[in-house]
Amino acid sequence: MGTNTGHATAMALALLCAAAVAGCSGGAGGAGTPARTSGAPEGLASATASPSPSATAVGKVSARSTSLGKILVDGEGRTLYLFEADKRNKSTCTGDCVKIWPPLIVTGKPEAGTGGVKGNLLSTTTRDNGAKQVTYNGHPLYRFTGDHKPGDTNGQGDFWSHDTWYVLGTSGKKNTTPQQNTGGGY
Numbered sequence: 001m002g003t004n005t006g007h008a009t010a011m012a013l014a015l016l017c018a019a020a021v022a023g024c025s026g027g028a029g030g031a032g033t034p035a036r037t038s039g040a041p042e043g044l045a046s047a048t049a050s051p052s053p054s055a056t057a058v059g060k061v062s063a064r065s066t067s068l069g070k071i072l073v074d075g076e077g078r079t080l081y082l083f084e085a086d087k088r089n090k091s092t093c094t095g096d097c098v099k100i101w102p103p104l105i106v107t108g109k110p111e112a113g114t115g116g117v118k119g120n121l122l123s124t125t126t127r128d129n130g131a132k133q134v135t136y137n138g139h140p141l142y143r144f145t146g147d148h149k150p151g152d153t154n155g156q157g158d159f160w161s162h163d164t165w166y167v168l169g170t171s172g173k174k175n176t177t178p179q180q181n182t183g184g185g186y
Contacts, residue, residue: 059106059134061122061141063115063170068153068177070115071167072136074104074143077150082139082174085163089125091133091140097160103127104134104141116170137172153179 060075072080083101085092093101105127112119117136124132125140134141144155144165156179158165166174 059104059108059110060113061104061110061117061134061136062113063117064151065115066151066153066167067180068156068167068175070169071153071175072117072141072170073150075113078143079147079151079153079155079167080104080136080141081144081155081165082136082168083142083160083163083165084174085161086140088138089123089135089140091125091127093140093142094128100145101142101155101160101165102145103131104143105131106134107132110134118170118172121172136168139168139172139174 061080062073062075062077063070064073064077064079066079074080081101083091083093091103093103106124110122110124112122121137123135123138125135127133142165144152144158146152146154146158148154153167155165156167156175156177166176168174
């Protein structure tokens with residue numbers, strides 16, 4: 001009896017490890033292939049990230065004051081990022097990239113919330129899968145799975161596939177202020 005339970009636990013652990021290893025594999029390449037240098041531990045982020053972002057009817061974008069200054073956040077207060085590899089109104093984050101950096105997807109029109117967000121800078125772009133991703137000043141917006149609570153900015157300065165992720169301010173420009181080390185470590 002204990003053997004069956006132990007065997008089932010061992011099998012589940014082996015499958016989880018295999019999934020984490022598979023999620024971290026891949027070669028150098030485009031934005032769809034991660035090449036991380038910072039942020040959440042790769043295995044943790046790959047194993048816990050949902051494969052497809054969920055859409056909200058209305059993407060409300062607000063601004064929040066943080067140690068990095070006033071930055072854009074979604075309707076839940078989670079930090080929004082831009083990816084330097086993206087082109088104006090065109091996302092290049094696909095495949096494994098969206099598992100770690102889920103795009104801000106909407107089914108309706110995005111709205112400016114509080115904190116000085118400019119409605120005229122908000123729009124959407126159509127992703128390759130047909131989903132509508134919110135943009136701000138032409139930058140497609142993303143969340144980071146390594147941010148565990150509203151106000152986290154753990155993705156700031158993260159390097160992926162030959163380019164960097166940054167928070168952005170209400171001006172619509174990237175904020176390159178380095179992430180403050182909180183001393184938490186891994």
